[in-house]
Amino acid sequence: GGGWLRGRAAQIFLVDFSAIGARILLCDRFLPVGRRGIKPALRVEEVNMSCVLIIGAGGVGNVVVKKCAQLPEIFSKIWLASRSLSKCEKIASEVKIPIETAQIDADHAGDVAALIRKTRPELVINVALPYQDLPIMDACLETGVSYLDTANYEPRNEAKFEYKWQ
16 A cells, blocks of 8 residues: 555654643654554654644544644644635634635645645645545645645545555
8 A cells, every 4th residue: 555655755743742732743753662652763853833724624623723723833824624614714713813714625636736835834734534635645745745644544435434445
């Protein structure tokens, strides 16, 4: 799997919500720790994301927007995009800082790339549907923007929220 990504550079981000406060860490790779843990290996540096584009305005998107909004020193500008502009606007109205909203069909990498060029984020957080992972990844690769995903890929007509497609 993952052959379409072969030869392309990728960055890995770790969100650290430890007792000392939230940080975004840029890591070259991770090492296993114990049975389930990981720790950053090689280069680790703290990153200020400045502008973030969150794609997906469902339950997870709602939480991600609110968590990012709690960290204005890291995420100074937040964009939220989804098929349903009204869902984006509802979430934005529940946050104390300004959130920019946009409507996007994440099935089309070209449309996502155009939105990325318009919003100029340093990071795209994908919390859209699992079958939209590849078009969003392709748009990030095309535009050179960092990508963070919370789901596993599944084909559109077979999405059963399983891990067998990984």
